[in-house]
Amino acid sequence: MTTSQTDGRLLKGELRRQELIEATLQVVAREGVAGVSHRAVAREANQPATAAAYYFKSIDDLLTAALTVCMDQDAERMRRLAESADGSPEGLTALAELLANVMGGPGRLLAEYELYLLAARRPELRTSTGRWLEALAGYALRYTDDPVRVQTFTSVVDGLLLQGLLTDNPPTAAEFEAVLRHVLL
Numbered sequence: 001m002t003t004s005q006t007d008g009r010l011l012k013g014e015l016r017r018q019e020l021i022e023a024t025l026q027v028v029a030r031e032g033v034a035g036v037s038h039r040a041v042a043r044e045a046n047q048p049a050t051a052a053a054y055y056f057k058s059i060d061d062l063l064t065a066a067l068t069v070c071m072d073q074d075a076e077r078m079r080r081l082a083e084s085a086d087g088s089p090e091g092l093t094a095l096a097e098l099l100a101n102v103m104g105g106p107g108r109l110l111a112e113y114e115l116y117l118l119a120a121r122r123p124e125l126r127t128s129t130g131r132w133l134e135a136l137a138g139y140a141l142r143y144t145d146d147p148v149r150v151q152t153f154t155s156v157v158d159g160l161l162l163q164g165l166l167t168d169n170p171p172t173a174a175e176f177e178a179v180l181r182h183v184l185l
Contacts, residue, residue, distance in 0.1 A: 071128035075135035096177035
């Protein structure tokens with residue numbers, strides 16, 4: 001067996017694993033955490049019925065992987081925004097536009113919050129949610145060093161996104177920006 005064959009198999013396995021994680025998010029968005037089973041996820045990913053159980057030994061492993069991927073992606077996106085934020089109102093505009101964009105297709109956001117709330121019951125999942133909260137705080141620190149304002153900012157962002165899921169008219173970029181300016185400027 002050559003290295004290229006092995007590498008190809010590893011790459012194919014990692015691709016299948018990522019497809020299963022994405023399928024998990026789709027199942028959670030549509031049916032909630034209770035709707036996740038190995039079979040349902042494999043079906044959603046158009047993979048053999050045993051695929052999800054092969055890559056993820058338990059449903060908890062599958063949910064943990066999905067939450068970790070979401071929180072890591074969101075945290076990285078927030079860190080990139082923080083790097084470009086210079087404490088000016090323009091940085092808040094970019095964040096407000098991102099938040100409004102996330103609300104535009106709420107399926108994934110709904111899945112993320114389902115998993116995020118699961119971490120409230122399962123402390124072992126809090127490492128990945130902590131990375132998201134740290135990234136939010138890092139963004140706020142570009143505007144203020146007041147720990148109360150930083151905590152207020154992280155709470156407000158999570159609250160606005162969660163409330164946006166509960167309404168037929170989620171906040172617009174302009175509405176997000178008005179709140180962000182009030183909190184950070």
